[in-house]
Amino acid sequence: MDISFQEVQLSSLTPPQLKMLHDQLDQEIEVLTSSMQSLKGAQNQFNESKQSLKTICPKNVGKDILVPLTGSLYVPGQLADADSVLVDIGTGYYAEKTLTDADEFFKRKIDYLKQQMDKLQPAVQQKFQSRQVVYEMLQAKVMAHAKQQSKK
Template structure:
């Protein structure tokens, strides 16, 4: 048995089968497009995280005012703690950030490690987006071919259908 998918001769399919295949491909394209948009949004959020670490933590003193989100619509005012300020809850190695690693878990990392983590996420998403773009391109080409074969079959049916109708209609003189 070969593991490669077998091709189907589209000319052997009926108009109904071609229409069903066209609908399925259109649905798959819609799903891939929405997935693509969600991945782009996630990639943008990770880039925002990198920018937030770079702009909000690195090189800023404890005088920088911030708004910390508690929910999507509730924020509290805060300031960044200075790395040199004595704080019993902060590690002695300097400033840290909490990184969302998914499913509600957060890990404390240095700003540099936080940036590296999010850059890795952005790179992974870039690869996934590239794969989705290739899949969309292939499915678009398949859909175009199916639509062309379907159009040709429908025109052939119309031509043969109108030809038989003419033959069945008695000529009146």
């Protein structure tokens, strides 16, 4: 199926059509912004995990720690091994990694998420600009219509 888009002159649209276009752009901006926030949240989690690796060292073996069971439930424990960690690699799977491998894993994930956000940012900016142009055209049409009505 071949979908082609055709450029539309905004000046040829009626105020209701411009309003619909403005609302559509608002929805697209909301979806893109939500996606950006999700990516940023994931990036923050990977950053926190990467930073947490710094506390795992031989001098801390045997020290008391809190072990997360869920996002809000922790149990007391002791650090037994300073050489490897279990890393959540997604969809409920965990992999045992050395501290260096875990650090590299988190760095790759952080970099990947940054690349995705960098790709998304221009689209968000373009949608904001388009929405502003549509809004200005809508305002101009409404003002012109009001001016015509006042002359009658």
